Structures are given as structure tokens and as C-alpha cells.
Amino acid sequence: MDDDRYLLVSADGHAGPPAWVYRGYLERRYHERFDAHQAELEALREMTRTTDTGFASRFEEDTVDGGLSAAYDSDVRSAKLDGEGVAVEVLFPDADVLGTGRVASSPFGSGLASGRDSEPELVLAGARAHNRWLADFCAAEPLRRIGVAIVPITVDVDAAVAEIRAADELGLKGVMIPTRWFDAPAYHEPVYEPVWATCAELGMVLHTHSGAGPADYDVGPGFLPIYATEAWWWAARPLWVLLWSGVFERHPGLRYVIAENGAWWVPDQIQKMDEKYHGGHNTKKFGDVFRQQLSMPPSAYLDRNIFLAASTPGGDDLARRHQIGVGNILWGNDFPHPEGTFPYTRERVRLAFRDIPVEETGRMLGLNSVGVYDLDVEALAPLVARIGPRVSEVHGDVPLQELPMELAS
């Protein structure tokens, strides 16, 4: 056992190149609009900088460059991940949330915050550019990189379905849809059925990722704290909208991953949904509407179809793992975001998993992701043997590097 190493799969990584690289992946007719949009973003960045009290700049100093060159430089990324002990990553867009501008966000707002205030044609063009770049980036390390295509289904379902097929042909393994539908039809509506059907047909894993900003209230006292308090709910919402509308009933093989949104909230929400399904007193007056789309209680779909990429899981996420389902939690390190564990992934894994049984730890750190993304464990074995954190290191008493105070919490 002493020599066993964990296969670490980060189910939440971010990658994206500088703007001039994205430009090269964009169809030429969008270049002028792209340059204008980049200029707007630069103005926004100036605003953001004023709220930094030093944490962001300290993070960059501590980590030499905040890991940002790893966002697009294949060799740098692999070297850094080797150091962190991470064998495989699932890659989402928008690597730079520090607002430095050295790495671009996905063109035309097509990334994490997609879904609002963007011209449909531009968002689709931006998504295509990112997906093409990402396919190239993943091709450089095909065993270690799982690319998630951006698919803005809220702007055009037909175009979205075409992009899912294109992404599949490019070798990408998943699809990220906007976390919020804003003024578009919500995800229970039949108009999206071709999206779910295409994902199920191709085995493309469906994803939402936290990140869409506040949208139904304006700036005022407490604006940002209110947003931060609510963000989990907006990012969790597609779960019950898809589930109650029967998407997982119609597509038993569809896998859906909710990324970077913790997992602590799952037990209460699913338990309340099960109560309604079984016909609790409070909902009796509604009749049998809770069983119209479903043949099983909501918790059964959670178990079968839904996975929580609970990046850098905290105490609540792991303490509730048996209520959530040990097989449904995917660890992630959110590299290279400053709220992630870089450059202290080994230490943070130990802090979080030290007292959790080895078998459960192994599943949450990587083996669950092996199942979700059909990874080749055998081919990964030599890499894991070289860089994977030892079981004895995660659960033992070996002193580890001390964490800077502000990263320890």
C-alpha cells in the first residue's frame, strides 16, 4: 500500500490563449469586431483592478505568474501539473479571472458567463474559435486533457447541435451549456430536446459551470455579497429543471456534470425533491404532477446521471459524501484560478482527504472521472507512477510543506 499512488483527475481546469491566438482561430470576418470587443474588456479590467486589496497581486507573485502561461503553453502546463500530482484534467474556458488581460476569456463572452447581452452570431463564432483552439491544445496531450466544448444552446439550437457534432469530431469529450438561460427559454422546454438527444447519442458529457453573474438586480449596497451568496443556486438550478422535465428519464445514458459549485447543497435539495415525488402532505394538493415525467424518484437520477465536480471540496462537501453519493463526486483543482489549490494541490488534497477511507478517496480524486469520461487507466499508469500523490502521503503523518496562512482555509 505504501507505494500506491492516487490517480488525480481534476474535473475542473481552465485553459485559453492570449487574445492574438484566439484571433487566429476566429473566422476572418469577425476580426474587426473581436478587436473592438477586446478594447471594451480592457476598460472593464481597469474597473476590476480597483477592488483588489492585494490578494490577486500576491497570488501572482507567489506563483511567479499565477500559472497563466500554463493556460495555453502545453509544456508549461504539463510540467506544472506534474508538480501538483495531477494526471488528467477536464478543461473549461476562461483561465484568467484575475483580469490581467494576459490571457483572454473565450471570444465575445462565449465562456463561463455566456448567455446574456451578446450577439448570437458572435457568441457562436467565439465558441467555435475556442473549441478549435481547445482541440489543438488537447491533441498535444491526448491522454491528459479532456476538452469541454462551449455550446451556446440558448442562442440557436440548430447551430448548437451542429457544434456538438463538430466538437465530437474534433475529439472533445463534453459540452458546456450556459449555466443560466436568462431571457431564452428555460431548459425544461422541448425546444432543447435535440441538444440532449445529440449529447446522449454521441456520449458527450453535458456540463454547466458556475460563473454567470447576477442579472436580475442592479448594482447597489451589498451587490457582490448578494451575488456570492446566490451563485451556488443559479449554478445548481439546471439540475432540477432538467431532472423534473424528464431529460434523464428520456436519456438514461446521459451524463451531466455540475462544475465548481460544491456538493454540500445536494442532499437537502434531492431529499426535498424525493419527498415531493413520493407525495408529501405539503404538495398533495397539486395531485400527481410530480410523477408525470419520471419513473423513479429524483435521487435515482442523481445517482445514475448526475456528477458534482466539486472543485477543491470543503468540509461540508466531503462530510456529506454518503448522502450525495461517493460515486458522484469528482475532485478538481480549478487550475489556474486563484481560488483553486495551485500551487499547493498536494497539501490541500491531504488536508481534505486525510481522514477519508482510501477506497472512497481514490474514487473521488480520480476513478469516478475515469468512468464519466472513459479514461484509459492503463495508458495513464506510468504517468501516475511518476507523479501521483502516494496514499501514505495523503493519509499519513509525513510533514508536508507548510501552507501560507491565507491559502490554508
Add this chain to the structure above:
Amino acid sequence: MDDDRYLLVSADGHAGPPAWVYRGYLERRYHERFDAHQAELEALREMTRTTDTGFASRFEEDTVDGGLSAAYDSDVRSAKLDGEGVAVEVLFPDADVLGTGRVASSPFGSGLASGRDSEPELVLAGARAHNRWLADFCAAEPLRRIGVAIVPITVDVDAAVAEIRAADELGLKGVMIPTRWFDAPAYHEPVYEPVWATCAELGMVLHTHSGAGPADYDVGPGFLPIYATEAWWWAARPLWVLLWSGVFERHPGLRYVIAENGAWWVPDQIQKMDEKYHGGHNTKKFGDVFRQQLSMPPSAYLDRNIFLAASTPGGDDLARRHQIGVGNILWGNDFPHPEGTFPYTRERVRLAFRDIPVEETGRMLGLNSVGVYDLDVEALAPLVARIGPRVSEVHGDVPLQELPMELAS
């Protein structure tokens, strides 16, 4: 101890008269519009009836008339509450949720679902009519009835402030604002400051009550289950919006009650808010915005200013009472709604509180409400001595009337 009885205060009751009575309380110039609106409601009722699988009609049969004449007949109400063991009630609008039309909802949609799709002038007129009727209804039993005025602050802040003062003069003790602001400014915005200030000045208790329907998505598969799953969140939302924007910092004496929304969700939400306030790793990049409006952690405002009128509390609500605050939970029976405990309040109180210490039970069942609404315990003593459930009955082994299966859950 055997002879001690609990003072039961239902922090969630509903009252309202038939439409023709409301008509008499409305200014004459709105009568024609009122009649037209009632006709629209009748059409809606027809639609609702088709979803009843028998529960609603069985409830009416079981309870003779579903308690609906108690919604407006003072003597009937007092007699029924005597039977239930309830000494005092906090009264919200909209007694009839069965859609029978025998009792009207508050005129022009000014009641529980207020805030959307209504003409401002009509909503205000409807609220005034309800408040005047309610004041008369409460005056018939001043010790036992606490009236909560409807104040549609989202349609007109100046008119709302005038209505709060008018309600205070009418002897009403609280103010119910719309649970959702829909397209109006959200409750963190300074435009509402006169509302909070007036409530604080007059000692009027601020309320929101669950009930506002889905509004940001359309009818489709799973529509009602999705709504039912989300309802708690929409009704909980004003808590953190008011709290983070500093309303309870600026008005330390303001009391805010969230009615009929359980309390199970409070510990997680408040703990996450405290983490942000204290500067957890995930929010460090935002700087000190979490402390800009507050001098104490969110949990301290919860403790001081916020109360959960967790009607017919379930296992989760009571099991988490120490994390929520035993002093912050107000029992209620939601009379005469079918999801309430009528006509089995004594039995349901026993089922829920049997294993909870007497001192804690006494606070949650009534003494907390005594504090929130400044009730006169001494004057109520003879009534409690006559109708209050005995401590030995709630916690003992005396066989009680058996509950019908479908009401026992």
C-alpha cells in the same frame, strides 16, 4: 407540571372575506374594475380544478367546509381555534387556496402573489381594502389576532410608507411586503430605505410570506415540480438581500419574519455567509466587500433581527433548531390552508414536538412570538388555561385521536 399548558401562537394564519365583503371596503371608484377582475379569477379557478385529484375535495369534506367560513366569520374562527388549542394568530391574506371562490383572495392580486402583472393603482387600492377589513376583523378579538398589513412596496414607495402609517393607526402590528420584486428594484436598493426606516420607527414587524409563483420561465414539462422545488429559495432570498445591504445594521430594532418557508435551509445559508464575511479562501479575490455594510457577521443579525415562521415545522426544521436558533423559530399552523394542520393541530404538535425539551417547545410554540409581537401574556392566561394543549399531552403517552393516513406525513 401536569397542569401546565402551552401558549400556542400561530405565526401563520390566513384570513379574508368573500368578494362582496371586500367590495364594500374598496373605494367606490374601483368597484367596476373589481367585478371584472373577479370574473377573470373565476376563469382561472376552472383551470385549477382540473389538477385536483381528489385531495382538495376530500379536505373540504373532512373539515366540513375546509375552515373557510372561519376565514372571515369571527365567532366561527375563534371556536375552531379553541378546538385546535391555538390562542393567538398572526394573520396574512388569501385564506382560500383551494380555488373554490367562496373566499376571495386579496383584491387585485395584492396578496401573497403580489408584485407582478398588476396595475399599481389597483394593487394599492386592493391592499388598502384588505387592511381595513383586517383591522375590523382583528378588532373583534384584539388579544388573539395580530394583523399583518399588505404593503406593496414595489409599486410605489411613498404610497407604501403612507400605508404603513395608516396600518399602524388601524392597530395592525406588521407589514407584509412582496416576496419577489420581479422587475422592480431589488430590496438592496436605497429607494426602499424609507420603508425599513418607517417599520423600525413604528415597531411594525416586517414580513415576507411564501407564495409568489414562477416568473422567469414558461409552462412546459415539469413546470409545477420545478416551481415547488424552487419556492423556498425565492421566499428566502430577501433575507440575504436585506442583510448584506445593511438594513439590519442601520435598523438594529427592526424585526423581520419569513413566513411559511420552513427553516431547514437557514444553517447552511448563514454559515456560508459567515464564511464569506470572515474572508474564506474562495472569496479572498473580492477584497473586503463582505464587510462594507456590516459590523457583525451575518449570523449575528439572524440572531437579533430575523425570525422563521416555519409553519407546521417538519423533522429537518426542528432537528436543526440549535443551528438556526431556538429563539428564532415561530410555530404556525397555516390555518385554514389544506397544507396546514387543521383540524389535527393538537396531534401534529405532539408528533413534531414530543421529544423536544419543554422549555424549547414553549418558546417555539408561542413565547418567541410573544416577544416578536409584544403580546400580553397575562391577559391571555385565562384563555390558555382553557384551551392550551397540556405539556403532558404533547410530551406524554396519552393516546391521541388517530390521524388519517394522508395527514400524518
